[in-house]
Amino acid sequence: MSDNRIKNIESTLLSDNYYILKKLRFDYLMRNGKWVNQMREVYDRGDGAGILLYNKEKQTVILTKQFRMPTYQNDNENGFLVEIAAGMLDKDNPEACIIRETEEEVGYRLKEVKKVYEAYSSPGVMTEKMHFFVGEYTDDMKVSDGGGLDTEHEDIEVLELPFEKAVTMLNNGDIQDTRTIVLLQYAMIHKLLGD
Numbered sequence: 528m529s530d531n532r533i534k535n536i537e538s539t540l541l542s543d544n545y546y547i548l549k550k551l552r553f554d555y556l557m558r559n560g561k562w563v564n565q566m567r568e569v570y571d572r573g574d575g576a577g578i579l580l581y582n583k584e585k586q587t588v589i590l591t592k593q594f595r596m597p598t599y600q601n602d603n604e605n606g607f608l609v610e611i612a613a614g615m616l617d618k619d620n621p622e623a624c625i626i627r628e629t630e631e632e633v634g635y636r637l638k639e640v641k642k643v644y645e646a647y648s649s650p651g652v653m654t655e656k657m658h659f660f661v662g663e664y665t666d667d668m669k670v671s672d673g674g675g676l677d678t679e680h681e682d683i684e685v686l687e688l689p690f691e692k693a694v695t696m697l698n699n700g701d702i703q704d705t706r707t708i709v710l711l712q713y714a715m716i717h718k719l720l721g722d
Protein backbone atom coordinates (compact mmCIF):
# COMPACT_ATOMS: atom_id res chain seq x y z
CA MET A 528 0.00 0.00 0.00
CA SER A 529 1.21 3.48 -0.89
CA ASP A 530 2.61 5.63 1.90
CA ASN A 531 0.45 8.51 0.84
CA ARG A 532 -3.08 7.59 1.81
CA ILE A 533 -4.60 11.08 1.59
CA LYS A 534 -5.34 13.11 -1.57
CA ASN A 535 -7.59 15.84 -2.97
CA ILE A 536 -7.95 17.83 0.25
CA GLU A 537 -10.60 20.55 -0.06
CA SER A 538 -10.89 23.07 2.72
CA THR A 539 -13.93 25.25 3.49
CA LEU A 540 -13.79 27.93 6.17
CA LEU A 541 -16.82 27.57 8.45
CA SER A 542 -15.87 30.22 11.00
CA ASP A 543 -13.08 32.63 11.75
CA ASN A 544 -15.12 34.42 14.36
CA TYR A 545 -12.51 34.02 17.08
CA TYR A 546 -10.38 31.03 16.13
CA ILE A 547 -10.61 28.94 12.94
CA LEU A 548 -13.08 26.19 12.20
CA LYS A 549 -12.72 24.42 8.84
CA LYS A 550 -14.51 21.66 7.01
CA LEU A 551 -12.05 19.37 5.24
CA ARG A 552 -13.06 16.92 2.53
CA PHE A 553 -10.46 14.45 1.34
CA ASP A 554 -9.94 11.08 -0.26
CA TYR A 555 -8.62 8.46 2.13
CA LEU A 556 -7.13 5.10 1.15
CA MET A 557 -8.52 2.43 3.48
CA ARG A 558 -6.40 -0.49 4.61
CA ASN A 559 -8.55 -2.70 2.34
CA GLY A 560 -7.25 -0.79 -0.70
CA LYS A 561 -10.42 1.23 -1.39
CA TRP A 562 -10.47 5.03 -1.68
CA VAL A 563 -13.28 6.72 0.24
CA ASN A 564 -14.25 10.38 0.49
CA GLN A 565 -14.30 11.64 4.07
CA MET A 566 -15.29 14.86 5.81
CA ARG A 567 -13.93 16.18 9.10
CA GLU A 568 -14.45 19.44 10.94
CA VAL A 569 -11.19 20.73 12.38
CA TYR A 570 -10.80 23.48 14.98
CA ASP A 571 -7.54 25.42 14.96
CA ARG A 572 -6.76 27.66 17.90
CA GLY A 573 -3.00 27.15 17.88
CA ASP A 574 -0.94 25.17 20.35
CA GLY A 575 -0.80 25.34 24.13
CA ALA A 576 1.48 24.85 27.13
CA GLY A 577 0.81 23.81 30.71
CA ILE A 578 2.87 23.32 33.85
CA LEU A 579 2.77 21.54 37.18
CA LEU A 580 4.44 23.77 39.77
CA TYR A 581 5.83 21.95 42.78
CA ASN A 582 7.77 22.71 45.94
CA LYS A 583 9.71 19.80 47.42
CA GLU A 584 10.39 21.43 50.75
CA LYS A 585 6.76 22.37 51.41
CA GLN A 586 5.45 19.22 49.64
CA THR A 587 2.96 21.39 47.75
CA VAL A 588 1.78 21.98 44.20
CA ILE A 589 0.09 25.00 42.65
CA LEU A 590 -3.09 24.51 40.65
CA THR A 591 -5.77 26.89 39.41
CA LYS A 592 -9.54 26.96 39.51
CA GLN A 593 -11.54 28.70 36.80
CA PHE A 594 -14.86 28.69 35.00
CA ARG A 595 -14.86 26.66 31.76
CA MET A 596 -17.98 27.15 29.68
CA PRO A 597 -17.55 23.98 27.55
CA THR A 598 -17.55 21.85 30.72
CA TYR A 599 -20.62 23.73 32.00
CA GLN A 600 -22.31 22.60 28.79
CA ASN A 601 -21.40 19.01 29.51
CA ASP A 602 -22.09 17.70 32.98
CA ASN A 603 -19.84 19.90 35.13
CA GLU A 604 -22.43 21.23 37.55
CA ASN A 605 -21.01 24.68 38.36
CA GLY A 606 -18.57 24.84 35.44
CA PHE A 607 -15.45 25.32 37.59
CA LEU A 608 -12.44 23.14 36.90
CA VAL A 609 -9.21 22.54 38.81
CA GLU A 610 -6.31 22.75 36.35
CA ILE A 611 -2.60 23.26 35.97
CA ALA A 612 -1.53 26.76 34.96
CA ALA A 613 -1.76 26.82 31.16
CA GLY A 614 -2.10 29.07 28.19
CA MET A 615 -2.08 29.35 24.46
CA LEU A 616 1.23 29.92 22.71
CA ASP A 617 0.27 33.03 20.75
CA LYS A 618 3.57 33.87 19.08
CA ASP A 619 5.81 32.64 21.89
CA ASN A 620 7.84 29.47 21.96
CA PRO A 621 6.41 26.94 24.46
CA GLU A 622 8.96 27.68 27.18
CA ALA A 623 8.53 31.47 27.01
CA CYS A 624 4.76 30.97 26.94
CA ILE A 625 4.63 28.85 30.07
CA ILE A 626 6.92 31.20 32.00
CA ARG A 627 4.66 34.16 31.01
CA GLU A 628 1.43 32.28 31.79
CA THR A 629 2.75 31.11 35.17
CA GLU A 630 3.35 34.69 36.20
CA GLU A 631 0.00 35.94 34.83
CA GLU A 632 -2.11 33.15 36.25
CA VAL A 633 -0.47 32.25 39.57
CA GLY A 634 2.03 35.06 40.22
CA TYR A 635 5.35 33.19 40.31
CA ARG A 636 8.33 34.23 38.17
CA LEU A 637 10.17 31.07 37.13
CA LYS A 638 13.64 30.95 35.66
CA GLU A 639 13.74 27.28 34.79
CA VAL A 640 11.15 24.81 33.56
CA LYS A 641 11.47 21.23 32.35
CA LYS A 642 9.61 19.98 29.28
CA VAL A 643 8.29 16.47 29.84
CA TYR A 644 5.77 15.70 27.08
CA GLU A 645 4.38 17.02 23.82
CA ALA A 646 0.99 15.60 22.83
CA TYR A 647 -2.15 16.29 20.80
CA SER A 648 -5.01 17.45 23.03
CA SER A 649 -8.01 16.08 21.19
CA PRO A 650 -6.78 14.61 17.90
CA GLY A 651 -10.16 13.88 16.34
CA VAL A 652 -11.25 17.49 16.47
CA MET A 653 -8.51 19.99 17.26
CA THR A 654 -5.13 20.73 15.72
CA GLU A 655 -3.81 21.70 19.16
CA LYS A 656 -0.55 20.24 20.38
CA MET A 657 0.09 20.66 24.07
CA HIS A 658 3.56 21.18 25.57
CA PHE A 659 3.76 19.81 29.11
CA PHE A 660 6.19 21.20 31.68
CA VAL A 661 7.06 20.79 35.33
CA GLY A 662 8.78 23.49 37.38
CA GLU A 663 9.98 24.01 40.94
CA TYR A 664 8.74 27.10 42.72
CA THR A 665 9.78 28.70 46.00
CA ASP A 666 8.11 31.47 48.01
CA ASP A 667 10.74 34.02 46.97
CA MET A 668 9.66 33.65 43.33
CA LYS A 669 6.25 35.12 44.11
CA VAL A 670 5.84 38.50 42.41
CA SER A 671 2.05 38.99 42.46
CA ASP A 672 -1.24 37.32 43.37
CA GLY A 673 -1.75 36.08 39.79
CA GLY A 674 -5.38 35.67 38.80
CA GLY A 675 -5.02 36.17 35.06
CA LEU A 676 -5.36 39.16 32.78
CA ASP A 677 -8.13 41.66 33.59
CA THR A 678 -8.12 42.73 29.95
CA GLU A 679 -9.22 39.21 28.99
CA HIS A 680 -11.65 38.91 31.94
CA GLU A 681 -9.68 36.01 33.30
CA ASP A 682 -10.69 35.17 36.86
CA ILE A 683 -8.32 32.52 38.11
CA GLU A 684 -8.20 31.28 41.69
CA VAL A 685 -4.75 30.11 42.77
CA LEU A 686 -4.70 26.90 44.80
CA GLU A 687 -1.57 25.93 46.69
CA LEU A 688 -2.23 22.42 47.93
CA PRO A 689 -0.33 19.64 49.69
CA PHE A 690 0.69 17.21 46.94
CA GLU A 691 -1.00 14.46 48.93
CA LYS A 692 -4.30 16.38 48.78
CA ALA A 693 -3.96 16.82 45.00
CA VAL A 694 -3.39 13.06 44.66
CA THR A 695 -6.48 12.38 46.79
CA MET A 696 -8.52 14.73 44.58
CA LEU A 697 -7.17 12.91 41.52
CA ASN A 698 -8.14 9.53 42.94
CA ASN A 699 -11.59 10.78 44.00
CA GLY A 700 -12.38 12.08 40.52
CA ASP A 701 -12.32 15.71 41.67
CA ILE A 702 -9.74 16.58 39.02
CA GLN A 703 -11.36 16.38 35.62
CA ASP A 704 -8.85 18.09 33.36
CA THR A 705 -6.79 15.59 31.36
CA ARG A 706 -3.67 17.75 31.30
CA THR A 707 -3.72 18.06 35.08
CA ILE A 708 -4.21 14.32 35.48
CA VAL A 709 -1.25 13.68 33.15
CA LEU A 710 1.12 15.93 35.09
CA LEU A 711 0.03 14.78 38.55
CA GLN A 712 0.59 11.20 37.42
CA TYR A 713 3.97 12.25 35.99
CA ALA A 714 4.88 13.66 39.41
CA MET A 715 3.82 10.41 41.09
CA ILE A 716 5.65 8.13 38.64
CA HIS A 717 8.86 10.16 38.74
CA LYS A 718 8.63 10.90 42.48
CA LEU A 719 9.09 14.63 41.82
CA LEU A 720 8.31 15.46 45.44
CA GLY A 721 10.33 12.54 46.84
CA ASP A 722 9.14 9.17 48.21
Ligand SMILES: Nc1nc2c(ncn2[C@@H]2O[C@H](COP(=O)(O)OP(=O)(O)O[C@H]3O[C@H](CO)[C@@H](O)[C@H](O)[C@@H]3O)[C@@H](O)[C@H]2O)c(=O)[nH]1
Nearest residue numbers: 545574575576577613614615616628648655657679680681
Ligand atom coordinates in the same frame (compact mmCIF):
# COMPACT_ATOMS: atom_id res chain seq x y z
N1 LIG B 1 -13.83 36.69 23.46
C1 LIG B 1 -13.37 35.47 23.46
N2 LIG B 1 -12.27 35.23 24.18
C2 LIG B 1 -11.77 34.00 24.17
C3 LIG B 1 -12.34 32.93 23.44
N3 LIG B 1 -11.61 31.83 23.65
C4 LIG B 1 -10.62 32.19 24.48
N4 LIG B 1 -10.71 33.49 24.79
C5 LIG B 1 -9.81 34.30 25.63
O1 LIG B 1 -8.51 33.81 25.50
C6 LIG B 1 -7.94 33.61 26.80
C7 LIG B 1 -7.01 32.41 26.69
O2 LIG B 1 -6.30 32.29 27.88
P1 LIG B 1 -5.05 31.31 27.99
O3 LIG B 1 -4.69 31.20 29.42
O4 LIG B 1 -4.01 31.67 26.97
O5 LIG B 1 -5.62 29.92 27.45
P2 LIG B 1 -6.48 28.88 28.23
O6 LIG B 1 -7.92 29.11 27.96
O7 LIG B 1 -6.05 28.71 29.65
O8 LIG B 1 -6.07 27.59 27.44
C8 LIG B 1 -5.25 26.57 27.97
O9 LIG B 1 -6.03 25.48 28.31
C9 LIG B 1 -6.78 24.94 27.23
C10 LIG B 1 -7.58 23.76 27.71
O10 LIG B 1 -8.83 24.14 28.12
C11 LIG B 1 -5.88 24.50 26.13
O11 LIG B 1 -6.67 24.09 25.04
C12 LIG B 1 -4.95 25.63 25.70
O12 LIG B 1 -3.97 25.18 24.80
C13 LIG B 1 -4.24 26.22 26.91
O13 LIG B 1 -3.34 25.28 27.44
C14 LIG B 1 -9.15 33.34 27.70
O14 LIG B 1 -8.92 33.72 29.02
C15 LIG B 1 -10.20 34.23 27.09
O15 LIG B 1 -10.05 35.50 27.64
C16 LIG B 1 -13.52 33.21 22.68
O16 LIG B 1 -14.08 32.35 22.00
N5 LIG B 1 -13.97 34.50 22.72
Ligand SMILES: [Mg+2]
Nearest residue numbers: 612613614632
Ligand atom coordinates in the same frame (compact mmCIF):
# COMPACT_ATOMS: atom_id res chain seq x y z
MG1 LIG C 1 -4.98 29.80 30.97
